[in-house]
Amino acid sequence: MNNIYADHNATTPLCREATEKMHKAMEIWGNPSSAHRPGRLANQLLNDSRESVAQAAGVEPLEVVFTSGGSEANTLALLGSFWSSTERPFRLLTSRVEHSSVRDTVAFLQSQKAEIQFITVERPNGELCWNEFITQLADFKPHLVSLMAANNETGVCFPIDQISNLAKEHQFLLHTDAVQAFGKTPPSVWNRADFVSLSAHKIHGPKGSGALIIRSGKKLVPTHFGGAQEIKRRGGTENLIGIAGFGAACTVIPQESTFAEMARVRDHFEKVLLDRLPQVFIHGGKSPRIPNTSNIRFEGIASEVLLGALDMDGVSVSAGSACSSGSISPSHVLLELGLEPNLAKQCLRFSWGRTTSQAEVDTVAELVINHVQRIRSRRAST
Numbered sequence: 001m002n003n004i005y006a007d008h009n010a011t012t013p014l015c016r017e018a019t020e021k022m023h024k025a026m027e028i029w030g031n032p033s034s035a036h037r038p039g040r041l042a043n044q045l046l047n048d049s050r051e052s053v054a055q056a057a058g059v060e061p062l063e064v065v066f067t068s069g070g071s072e073a074n075t076l077a078l079l080g081s082f083w084s085s086t087e088r089p090f091r092l093l094t095s096r097v098e099h100s101s102v103r104d105t106v107a108f109l110q111s112q113k114a115e116i117q118f119i120t121v122e123r124p125n126g127e128l129c130w131n132e133f134i135t136q137l138a139d140f141k142p143h144l145v146s147l148m149a150a151n152n153e154t155g156v157c158f159p160i161d162q163i164s165n166l167a168k169e170h171q172f173l174l175h176t177d178a179v180q181a182f183g184k185t186p187p188s189v190w191n192r193a194d195f196v197s198l199s200a201h202k203i204h205g206p207k208g209s210g211a212l213i214i215r216s217g218k219k220l221v222p223t224h225f226g227g228a229q230e231i232k233r234r235g236g237t238e239n240l241i242g243i244a245g246f247g248a249a250c251t252v253i254p255q256e257s258t259f260a261e262m263a264r265v266r267d268h269f270e271k272v273l274l275d276r277l278p279q280v281f282i283h284g285g286k287s288p289r290i291p292n293t294s295n296i297r298f299e300g301i302a303s304e305v306l307l308g309a310l311d312m313d314g315v316s317v318s319a320g321s322a323c324s325s326g327s328i329s330p331s332h333v334l335l336e337l338g339l340e341p342n343l344a345k346q347c348l349r350f351s352w353g354r355t356t357s358q359a360e361v362d363t364v365a366e367l368v369i370n371h372v373q374r375i376r377s378r379r380a381s382t
């Protein structure tokens with residue numbers, strides 16, 4: 001039985017550095033806000049972790065606000081911007097392929113009379129419709145733009161660095177959900193946004209820990225009140241153990257040479273499938289993508305059938321974003337790429353990790369090829 005994990009966009013295994021640091025952090029039980037010695041020890045751990053996250057993200061330590069993860073960071077960025085702005089109606093420009101934590105917050109803001117415009121993505125490659133975006137900047141004049149740095153389902157990247165170049169001229173604040181881009185792209189491509197969402201468990205840190213980067217001078221009304229923690233930007237006693245694990249995971253975050261190796265392994269996997277199987281389609285295959293993600297449609301094969309067969313082989317993949325699995329409706333991201341609902345249910349996401357070997361990828365490719373050929377030939381003979 002294999003044990004190959006190809007679902008790193010859903011979550012990643014805890015790295016040794018994070019595990020060890022969290023064990024040590026369990027003995028540091030003081031409250032970081034207390035003035036006595038146990039409190040100072042806890043505060044030291046908090047600040048060390050803040051420095052590690054800041055260094056990995058290429059920002060200043062005081063720009064890091066710890067949260068319970070990427071979803072909270074997204075919610076804080078959007079609600080906090082809305083509440084701190086005096087502009088009404090508040091205008092928000094976003095895309096149709098964002099993570100559900102952005103989509104649901106946007107829906108709430110709509111109910112609060114914010115005006116929302118959605119930029120579509122190019123079909124079928126998933127890139128941001130640049131002309132539409134430029135037109136909307138001029139016509140709609142958004143107060144806030146929220147666009148993800150990398151899509152969790154297809155891996156396709158939006159040009160956040162180019163967009164941040166336009167922020168001053170068009171006077172908008174920029175938020176980016178960099179949860180999937182962090183640790184898979186250089187920070188310089190997304191860290192010039194005013195607000196940046198990060199999550200620890202996508203970079204081999206613990207679940208329930210993340211951060212919103214709030215660039216210096218940018219203000220947000222908090223979504224959590226009740227204390228002066230995080231310089232009054234997020235009230236509540238900090239999750240010190242989770243934060244310690246996040247900081248430790250940041251100390252071993254991959255560098256650019258690893259991204260290139262990850263892309264090589266991923267591209268090899270896709271090439272083997274394309275060479276050996278007809279009617280296989282890679283979503284965003286020619287677009288700028290994070291280096292670990294392949295979203296693939298196998299014509300005529302229901303995703304849950306292939307997913308189940310691979311699971312029996314000991315290979316873990318995903319049929320969409322983990323947050324929407326269990327629901328039978330096709331992924332909103334794939335529908336936005338122009339796929340008919342029945343075709344959107346023929347897709348699997350393979351998301352490799354930084355330690356995935358070519359041998360593992362070769363094993364998965366062989367298993368996929370065998371299953372697809374078997375299922376297709378059985379169908380042909382009935």
Ligand SMILES: Cc1ncc(COP(=O)(O)O)c(C=O)c1O
Binds near residue numbers: 068069072099151
């Ligand atoms: C793009 C993106 N944003 C946000 C999140 C939410 O992060 P968290 O699980 O830390 O709340 C996820 C998680 O799947 C994600 O992929």
